[in-house]
């Protein structure tokens with residue numbers, strides 16, 4: 001079969017790249033990647049001129065599935081192409097991708113600077129594993145101002161770790177400016193790009209050395225697979241990550257999840273457009289509501305970093321957070337009255353989800369840390385899905401009605 005032309009447009013890469021018919025099996029011409037379940041592969045013989053090191057997984061040479069698997073490699077090629085990175089690795093979770101990369105970047109005695117408003121699991125990993133157990137000194141800073149990052153960097157800083165926009169306050173950092181600070185200090189910049197997906201933001205093009213994803217979210221997009229990815233153009237980072245992934249830790253995305261992810265990514269561009277359209281409508285509706293004290297969405301003019309958002313990203317995504325009037329009991333009444341929005345952790349799937357960070361995802365953080373981060377008791381995080389927006393808005397009205405009925409505050 002002739003090679004396909006080499007497309008560069010995002011929508012085309014998302015549908016076909018990495019899955020060309022058919023590196024693994026020229027007999028069938030499968031249009032989609034088969035799910036290669038084999039744990040091991042027949043080798044040509046012991047006396048071949050090829051050593052195991054010479055086997056090239058990208059050419060269909062496979063040895064053992066922890067090391068290389070055709071379905072996993074197909075999705076790795078696709079995610080790499082979408083992020084503009086030469087080397088991509090798929091893991092069994094976003095947490096595993098981040099852990100493997102951070103482990104590859106630091107050693108005991110090193111220093112890490114991280115955004116203070118991170119996904120709570122990543123913050124706990126940096127504090128309770130790297131800082132507390134592995135002798136890595138971690139400082140958290142408000143990276144909305146790059147001067148805070150510059151002030152925190154020391155001669156021992158090996159890694160700067162950012163997430164933008166952050167979970168759940170939708171704060172942002174200027175990736176180009178942070179990359180310059182990191183590189184001046186000979187440190188690597190790693191960025192969690194889960195919230196925007198490569199459709200709206202490509203951190204490698206802005207100077208990051210590595211990009212991580214929880215593919216569980218937008219890349220897979222259907223709330224039916226847990227996975228992660230790490231992408232880089234740096235050959236040294238790639239070698240270290242590959243060694244730790246396949247030999248040191250042994251954490252890989254399973255073939256079935258690799259297939260689901262390949263399938264999910266095909267519709268990423270259309271999903272992201274609709275997520276954003278709905279999120280903007282929901283944000284505007286909430287901003288005008290008397291029972292909402294504040295809305296955090298980078299697409300709103302009122303977002304303090306709206307200008308940076310417009311420059312750094314090509315869209316604003318599908319996640320927002322908002323602060324309800326009243327107290328935690330009012331917020332519970334609101335959330336429990338919703339019928340269309342599901343009360344659940346996670347985000348980035350086609351269905352709309354809501355959660356209360358103070359009582360769910362960020363509950364493990366000490367109350368004073370939550371307060372410092374602006375995670376109030378009535379802050380609600382919404383992952384806006386692709387349903388009809390009028391149904392989503394009508395459901396929010398149902399929530400507000402329930403709040404007013406049982407109000408512990410002076411309802412209007």
Ligand code: PLP
Pocket residue numbers: 093094095096119121122163167192194195213214215216226227228346
């Ligand atoms: N990064 C972000 C921004 C997240 O929201 C999450 C999970 O919610 C993760 C990383 C961790 O990913 P996973 O749950 O796939 O391990």
